[in-house]
Amino acid sequence: MKRLSTLSVVLLASCAATGDPDNIETKSGDYGYQAQYRDIEVSRADAGFLKSARLNSEICLPYRGGAYGTKVSGVANTLLGERLSRNDLVEVRIGNDEDLGGNYVVSRDGTLKIPYLPPIRAQGRSTADVERDLNTILVEKQLYDTAPLVSVRVMDVASALVGVSGAVFEPHQVELGGIAGDQRDVGRQEALGASTEARNLSAALRATGGVRPDADLSAVELRRNGRLYTLDLRGVFQGHNMVDVMLLTGDQVFVPSRQCFQDDLMRPSPVSPPGVTVFMSNLTQPATGNAISAIGRNVREMPYGTRYLQAILDLNCVGGARASSAHRSGLLLSRNPMTEVSVAIERDIEDMLRRADRDDYDPYILPGDAVACYDSTLTNVAEVARVLGVIGVGLLLNE
Template sequence: MSFYPPKSYKIMPALIALIGILVLQGCAKHSSVDIDKSALRFYGTPADNGDDFIHEQAPKTLFSDGLNCSQFQDMGAALNYRTDKPLNLHSSNMKASAENDPILAQGLLLSPGDLVEVLIEDGEGFNGRYIVDNAGYVKLPIIGVVSAGGATTNKLETKIELALIRAEIFQPASASVTIHVLNWSSIEVSVAGAVFNPGTVLINRKSKGVQNSEHLDAYGDYSTTRLLSEAIRTASGIRPDAKLDQIILIRKGWQVQIDMTGMLTGELVKDYPLVAGDRVIVPSTGCFQAHLVRPSQITPKGFRVFMSNLIDSAGDNASAGIGKFATSLPYGTRLLQAAVSANCVGGKDWTNAPRRVVLASKNPITGETQVIERSVEALMTTPNQDNINPYLMPNDAVACYDSNITNFRDIAKTVVDILLPIKLL
C-alpha cells in the first residue's frame, strides 16, 4: 500500500526556507549601509576649518581667501548694549551719503519702464507722462528720442533743455524743464556668490492696483523693494558662508563694498537703491557661520524639506501628518526639529524609541551630496552637539527608519500570515 504524505508536509520545507529568508532579511542592515553617514564635518555644522571653494575669479583683496573660521564665528551675532557702560558708537557706523559714496553720488538713476512726468514752462505740446522704453529712451514730440536710462532726473532735464534749444523751439533763457518720477518700475539685476540661487533677479515687482488715487495724483514715487536687500532676498538669501561685511555692488564701472551685518545685528546699514544693470556679488568665506542661520531681511524666511516617515505607528505620510506645513520649516531649523515634524520622535518606549533618521543634504560650497545617520534618541538627549544635530538647508531630505524590534515584529506577523492558510488545509 502506497503512502502519500499530507500536502502540508510537502509545503513545510519550502516554508522553512521562506522563514529563514525573512529572518535573514530582517537581520540585514538597511539599504544605506554602504554610504558614509558618520562624518563629523557636515554642511550645517560649524567647523574649525573652512571648505575649499572656487572663486568666481582669482581671489583679490575684495574676496576672502583665508579658511580660518575663528574670525567669522561672531559675524552677524546680535549685539547687547549695557546702560552702565558708555556706548562707543563711532562714525564708521554712519550711513553712506552722496558726499562720501561714489554710487550714491550719481543720484537715483532712471531705468527702462520708469514712469516720469515732463513739465516745461510754456511747453504745452511737450508736457505729459512718459515711460522709459526698453532701450532706455523717452520720445518727445518734434525733438524725438532722448536718452534717459542710467541718467538722473537732473541730467534728463538738462538733455531735454539742450534738445529744445538745438531745435530752436526755445531760447536758452526760457528753456526750463522739470521732471518728476511717478513710478519706479521693476528692474533686473544680477546676484552672484554666496546666495542660495545666484542669477538674474527681478525686484520691485508690483501688483496691479497697489497705488491709490492720492499716490497717482502726487509727484514722485518711493519704492521699498528696489533695494540691495531685496535683490539678495530674491536670490533666496545669503548662505551661511557669506562674507556679509564685504558685499560688492558694481555700477557703471564703479564698485563699492557694503557691510550688511547690521541687517542681523541692529546696526545702521545702507540699503542701496538699485538700477537696471547693477551687479551684486556676495563673497564666500568658505566657513559655516551659525549666526547667519536665522530668518532676516537678507536670509530665507523658510524653506522646504522633503520628508518620509513610512513606519508602523503611522502607516503613510498622510496619517503621519506630513503635509505642507510640516515640510515648510523656518530657516535655522535643526535635524531634531525636522524629526519631530516628521513624527519620528515618541511612541512606545521599548519598541519604537530606537529609531534612526537619515539626512541627505547638498553642500552648496562644494556641490557634494552628504548623508548622515543619527539615532533619534541621541538627537533627543544631546541636541546641543552640532555634529549630532546639524542645521538643515533648503531642499534637504529626511527619512525615518523603524527600530529592529519593530522589524522582527513585522517578520513574525508575516510568518503568521503564511502559516494560517496552511493550518487550515
C-alpha cells in the same frame, strides 16, 4: 512548513542593521560643510562640549571688506536714493508747455526721449539730475530765454532684470519690482512719486534663495555700467541698517564666499532665505500613513535656522511608547552648496535626545534638504512577523 521556516529566516535576517550611510564628506575624517556633520559615535569624554561653531570658523577666509565699520571702497552717492531704470514711467512738466510736457517711458537705451530735444540720459540717475539736464537743454536750444520751471516725477516703477551669482542658494537672473514685463500699475500712475522696495538689493538676494552660510557679506559686489561697487551688508545681522541700494536693469550682483560655514548667518534676516522647505518621509509604524501624522504635502515649511532634531520632531518621529518606539533613527539628505556633493547623515534619535553636547552634532537644515525616519527594531520585528503571518496563511491555503 519547510518553505515557511526558510522564509522566516530570510525575513528575520532583514532586521539586521544595514550599516551607516557612506557619507563622502565625513569619510575622510573632516567634517564637510558643517562641523555638525561629524560622526556622533564618540564617547562623551572625547566629544568636547559645544565646539562646532569654533571648528566652522577656523577654516574661514578673511573678510574681503576688512573689519566691520571700516570704509568699503567703491561705494558712491550714485548708488544711494531712488534711481531711474529702463521702462520706468515718468511725468514731465515744463511750465505751462503742453507740447513738450507729458508722460514718458525711459527707453531701452536708458534715455528720456522728449520731442524736438536730444535724448536725456536717465538710466541710473535721479529725477533731479534729469531736471537739471532738461533745463540746460531748453535754454541751449533757445526754446526758453530763461530756465523754466521743470518737474520730472516717477509715476510707475517698472520691473528690473538683475543677475545674481556667487554664494546664494539659487543664482540666476531675477525680475524685481513692477507687475510683470511692460504691464502698468494703474493705481500708482494716479499718484505721483511712485517708489518701490521690491527693486532693492535685499529683494534680489531673497529672490535667489537668500545668502548661503558661507557668504562673505563684507564685500558684496555690484557691477553697474562697467563700474564695480563693493558693499558691506554685515550690519543686517548686527542690528544696523544695511546699504540696501535700489537696483536697475542690467545690474550684476556677486556674493563672494568665505569657504566656511558661519553659524551666525543661520537666522532670519532681510537677506536670508525666507524659510526652508524640507522633503520628508514618515515612519511605517505606528502611523499607517502620512495623513494621520499631519504630513499632507510633499514638503514642510520651517523657519530658517531649524536644526535636524527640530525637523525630526516636526516629522512626528519622537515620542510614543518607549518599549516599542525608542531607538528610532533619522536620515538627513543634504547637498554641499559649494561642491554640489550630496551628504547623507544618519542619527540615532535617542542618542541625540540624551547628549548634553548634541548641538555639536545637530546640523542646520538647508533649503531643499530631505529627512527620513526609520522605525525602531521592535517595530521592524513586528512588521516582519505581520508579513510572515500573511505569507504563511497564503502558503497554507495553496497547499
